[in-house]
Amino acid sequence: MATAPDPDAALMLRVKRGDMAAFEALVEKYKQPIVNLMFRMVRDLEEAEDLAQIVFVRVFQSASRYEVSAKFSTWLFTIARHLCLNEIRRRGRHPAESLDAEPADSEQAPKQFEDVRVFSPPEAFLQGELEEKIQEALEALPEKQRLALALCRQDELSYEEIAEILGCSVSAVKSLIHRGRETLKQRLKPYLQSGAWEPGETSAPKRCS
Amino acid sequence: MQESRLNKLKELNWRRPLTPSEQAELRQFLGDRPGAGRDWQTEEALSRALEHLPPAPVSSNFTARVLAAAQRAQDASARQRESAAITPWFFRSWWMRVAAGAAMMCAGFFSFQEYHAAHVRRAFAPQQVAGATAMADLPPVEWLNNFDTIQRLDKVKLADDELLSALE
Numbered sequence: 534m535a536t537a538p539d540p541d542a543a544l545m546l547r548v549k550r551g552d553m554a555a556f557e558a559l560v561e562k563y564k565q566p567i568v569n570l571m572f573r574m575v576r577d578l579e580e581a582e583d584l585a586q587i588v589f590v591r592v593f594q595s596a597s598r599y600e601v602s603a604k605f606s607t608w609l610f611t612i613a614r615h616l617c618l619n620e621i622r623r624r625g626r627h628p629a630e631s632l633d634a635e636p637a638d639s640e641q642a643p644k645q646f647e648d649v650r651v652f653s654p655p656e657a658f659l660q661g662e663l664e665e666k667i668q669e670a671l672e673a674l675p676e677k678q679r680l681a682l683a684l685c686r687q688d689e690l691s692y693e694e695i696a697e698i699l700g701c702s703v704s705a706v707k708s709l710i711h712r713g714r715e716t717l718k719q720r721l722k723p724y725l726q727s728g729a730w731e732p733g734e735t736s737a738p739k740r741c742s
Numbered sequence: 743m744q745e746s747r748l749n750k751l752k753e754l755n756w757r758r759p760l761t762p763s764e765q766a767e768l769r770q771f772l773g774d775r776p777g778a779g780r781d782w783q784t785e786e787a788l789s790r791a792l793e794h795l796p797p798a799p800v801s802s803n804f805t806a807r808v809l810a811a812a813q814r815a816q817d818a819s820a821r822q823r824e825s826a827a828i829t830p831w832f833f834r835s836w837w838m839r840v841a842a843g844a845a846m847m848c849a850g851f852f853s854f855q856e857y858h859a860a861h862v863r864r865a866f867a868p869q870q871v872a873g874a875t876a877m878a879d880l881p882p883v884e885w886l887n888n889f890d891t892i893q894r895l896d897k898v899k900l901a902d903d904e905l906l907s908a909l910e
Contacts, residue, residue: 556812560805565797572798581798586808593812594819667791685756686792692753710756717792718784725787 541605573683678713
């Protein structure tokens with residue numbers, strides 16, 4: 534069975550020819566998943582955006598060498614994975630430093646976040662606390678399990694593609710997700726069993742700085 | 743239902759809510775094994791919790807910032823290419839620069855060695871001359887007054903052999 538051509542790969546080939554509009558379309562499409570992934574990994578909105586920006590700039594710089602050998606999203610998430618793991622390791626070595634300290638940032642426009650919180654105060658408090666607990670439990674997971682869980686929520690990625698991004702087998706990916714979820718279940722047991730988590734309106738995470 | 747099928751449903755539930763037919767299949771399995779129901783509830787609650795984690799807010803000017811950063815990166819690489827075009831070929835790669843640096847250091851080292859050796863030779867020359875003169879000391883001038891006489895003594899016959907034989 535012939536596979537359908539990847540529309541993102543077609544856009545990337547246009548970027549390769551210097552088409553900035555195609556690059557803008559790719560950024561628009563993938564900015565939310567990439568910022569989400571970075572935020573789940575580093576848990577700091579500003580850093581997540583900085584890292585996402587670096588991912589897209591890397592994509593742009595690599596456009597001239599781009600060959601359609603895999604799905605564009607797999608390639609993009611592989612770059613994102615490398616960058617965020619490097620960043621986490623760098624943070625481990627130099628915990629006091631931040632990307633904000635880089636002089637290149639000074640010439641950039643300030644970030645503009647929308648305030649999308651729509652809760653009434655008591656609901657917001659409960660929801661916020663639960664989200665905080667889940668975020669904390671996620672943060673305590675080993676980085677590979679956290680990454681596998683975050684990628685697992687991406688609709689456009691199959692288990693095979695997640696395996697390619699993480700550089701391991703499909704069964705290893707499933708094992709990482711299973712172990713991560715088991716740890717989360719242990720840590721969040723009181724919340725999960727009490728039924729305190731009721732899906733409803735969502736709130737935006739609080740800015741870390 | 744086989745355990746493997748339950749695992750398959752679990753893996754599906756990690757990524758998306760189950761379809762009505764999958765849910766019916768699951769209910770049937772859980773009906774046969776009451777103990778498994780509680781585990782599944784926790785599993786389901788975790789999936790729901792993760793699913794409803796809010797997305798990270800993206801700043802409204804994110805795309806514009808990315809495009810500006812990409813433009814800057816492009817300009818920087820164009821400048822780099824231009825500077826590469828005017829740089830001599832042997833300085834374009836890092837190992838060439840390292841080799842050139844090493845060659846310059848070697849040349850500097852040997853020049854210094856040469857200079858140092860010449861300096862040492864110059865410093866020791868007077869001492870060598872003084873040593874040579876000290877070894878070959880000339881006799882006092884008074885000795886040279888009778889030089890000719892002494893020179894002639896060599897030619898005078900020291901013993902008169904004829905007279906000696908007559909006396910005998």
